[in-house]
Amino acid sequence: MSNKTILQVENLKVWFPIKRLFKTPLYAKAVDGVSFNLLKGESLALVGESGCGKTTLGKTCLRLIEPTFGRLIYDGRDITHLSGKDLKWYRREAQMIYQDPFSSFNPFFPVRRILEEPLIVNGVKSKEERINRIQEALQEVKLLPIEDFINKFPHMLSGGQRQRLAIARALILRPKFIVADEPVSMLDASVRVEILYLLKELQISQGISFLYITHDIATVKYFSDRMAVMYSGKIVELGEIRKVITSHLHPYTEALIEAIPDPDPNNRNVERKVIPGEPQNPVAWPPGCRFHPRCPYAMDICRVEEPPMNEVESGHQVACWLRIKK
Ligand SMILES: Nc1ncnc2c1ncn2[C@@H]1O[C@H](COP(=O)(O)OP(=O)(O)OP(=O)(O)O)[C@@H](O)[C@H]1O
Numbered sequence: 001m002s003n004k005t006i007l008q009v010e011n012l013k014v015w016f017p018i019k020r021l022f023k024t025p026l027y028a029k030a031v032d033g034v035s036f037n038l039l040k041g042e043s044l045a046l047v048g049e050s051g052c053g054k055t056t057l058g059k060t061c062l063r064l065i066e067p068t069f070g071r072l073i074y075d076g077r078d079i080t081h082l083s084g085k086d087l088k089w090y091r092r093e094a095q096m097i098y099q100d101p102f103s104s105f106n107p108f109f110p111v112r113r114i115l116e117e118p119l120i121v122n123g124v125k126s127k128e129e130r131i132n133r134i135q136e137a138l139q140e141v142k143l144l145p146i147e148d149f150i151n152k153f154p155h156m157l158s159g160g161q162r163q164r165l166a167i168a169r170a171l172i173l174r175p176k177f178i179v180a181d182e183p184v185s186m187l188d189a190s191v192r193v194e195i196l197y198l199l200k201e202l203q204i205s206q207g208i209s210f211l212y213i214t215h216d217i218a219t220v221k222y223f224s225d226r227m228a229v230m231y232s233g234k235i236v237e238l239g240e241i242r243k244v245i246t247s248h249l250h251p252y253t254e255a256l257i258e259a260i261p262d263p264d265p266n267n268r269n270v271e272r273k274v275i276p277g278e279p280q281n282p283v284a285w286p287p288g289c290r291f292h293p294r295c296p297y298a299m300d301i302c303r304v305e306e307p308p309m310n311e312v313e314s315g316h317q318v319a320c321w322l323r324i325k326k
């Protein structure tokens, strides 16, 4: 991992209009002012509960959803409004791995064809080169021996093998940046760690930068270097994994960490805790800090003014009035 930035996200907002008959439209503010840097070769985990805007943020970073406000700088180049050929270039540089690869594969295509398609679309004309690249990708994700897999159809593969195929498809155009959106949440516990280790290996051997989206903090330490905690369309805490887990600074991070179930199957007394209160509605965020209605430490200022992101110690940032010295 280097200190160079591959993707710079600046005050990104993604608002979805909700049409109302004869009334001015309202907006679902799925992402509402997010800034962070993704470093070259790092894995940044993006965690937060359902509906907080993780997928919308990930897809917008890949330009699969149009940003409403803000800027995206990739490798020094402004990609916020790329189109045509330039956008096609970015689509080769940056790829997505989805939670459920099965629904994104054509069930009538064998593995070879699934992997060949992106190469054909992107103008790899030589058949020999395409075959070489397919073999290389299968090797990288350890779908071996290759002859056993290359003519199989998706339904003939196990969940873990299908996710390996999805990773091979993401790798085939040799991207430098991958958004992995809950890549292991649909897999059996026994194969989850295997797939995360495979992603880790690729991150290190190929220097790929990852945005790893998950609602499960228990998996982040296997794969990520830093962690961003998202709440109601905003990032509320960002720092090294170890720091965020052991010396978290935001009450929401504290609640998320307390909600991690005990991995020891013999300990039956520990149940998964639920974070009290309802998540907020993206159409009407409360004034002040968005977490204040659920925060056990809320003060007067939290109800009226939104806390800015503040670097409390080197590389560890938090948006919380409790951490701002007045
Ligand atoms: N196309 C859309 N139109 C309107 N609202 C949308 C659209 N896409 C997402 N939203 C809303 O934006 C918010 C964020 O959704 P998003 O899917 O990004 O959350 P998430 O953090 O990925 O959740 P999960 O953990 O359940 O996958 C949600 O309230 C969702 O209903």
Ligand SMILES: [Mg+2]
Pocket: 054, 055, 056, 181
């Ligand atoms: Mg999602």
